[in-house]
Amino acid sequence: MARDGKPTRAKILAESKTLVFENGFSGTSIDQILARTGITKGAFFYHFKTKNALAQALIEEFARDDIGHMQEALQKTGELHSDPLDRLLQFIQEFVDLMSDLEDPPSCLYASYTYEPSQFEPEILEFISETLLTWRKTFEQLLENVLKEYNTKVEVDIAALSNLFTVIFEGSYVVSKALNDPALISGQLKELKNYFHLLFEKK
Amino acid sequence: MARDGKPTRAKILAESKTLVFENGFSGTSIDQILARTGITKGAFFYHFKTKNALAQALIEEFARDDIGHMQEALQKTGELHSDPLDRLLQFIQEFVDLMSDLEDPPSCLYASYTYEPSQFEPEILEFISETLLTWRKTFEQLLENVLKEYNTKVEVDIAALSNLFTVIFEGSYVVSKALNDPALISGQLKELKNYFHLLFEKK
DNA sequence: ATATATATACAGACTAGACGGTACAAATAT
């Protein structure tokens, strides 16, 4: 055995994520990561065989946290609400709360990778796709439960509706970064809540 | 005078845009651009002093086209509709039509640049911000006209509503690329139309 | 208990190729 390498690995991942959001992945050099962390090249390549292995570890960690938030919100709202529309609205509210009082605009690694796709192995891009589909499935389920007890006031495309949350999230991130307006995100999610609120009426 | 350099410049811009959407800006090398266009280094650096000058020309061209679409839609819908809500909905419909029957998911240079901001001069990032604000202003105007003749069924944040179009557009681009589903975009814009349709009621 | 063996974790010099950019000659059109 030897000294514990986990803090080193964690530091690399944390600083790399920050750097990727500033520079993009291909714009982030390993030397930059070393400079920010104070770690040496030997240590870096001990923990990650290649730069692309870092990309994979980054996206896996990001997705784990992301899906974690989803499951947490599912659990919280599952306990409290018997009405499926209330639950859907509260589910979104959880993310309104999560995105309130941000100091800086956050970023999404899915979008970051998606805008320089050639830099990544196909598996990584597929992993992103699958993770987004997990979100869609969750929303499909929430919406189907609503539709058992509610009608919609206009005809809707359930598949499109299921994507809308992710779409608004990703779009908010982009626009909030571009305008440097971190408060924008929660505002957009509230509009989504409004839409669902208006869309459904009790059978 | 000498031979006409405009076709060369145009070819550089066109191929560069494609490459930036594949590789990101910093992931796109000048040699790659030369390989795709068949142009030589001397010609490239005659037309663009630095790689960053190319970035600026790219975003300016992109924004010109983008705002062009906006103005075209404004003009078209201004002629036809006396009712401001009809006009708003038709304005969105113009982009539903524009985004129908796409073969491949399109990309947005604003988002691309926004996810590697350190690669660009501050003026470029500000230019993006200003262009997005132009969209917001247009929507503010369209919405204010609606609000003169309509009430909203729930309280709304007019600023948030004004951003929603851009947010859904940017989000659709990201998700449509990530899922490789070009049809997604028009579907999401239709949901925005639905929202506005449900939100307003005649005074 | 203490010396030894061993796998883990890290340090840092080094390399081959790619990078953006330059210099300057050659070609082209008026």
Place this chain on the structure above:
DNA sequence: ATATTTGTACCGTCTAGTCTGTATATATAT
């Protein structure tokens, strides 16, 4: 003839990745 446009060789720097060696903590044998 001359200004504009293009071709090509070249340069210094940065890049990801390699290599060899070293330090450290634990496991084992005595």
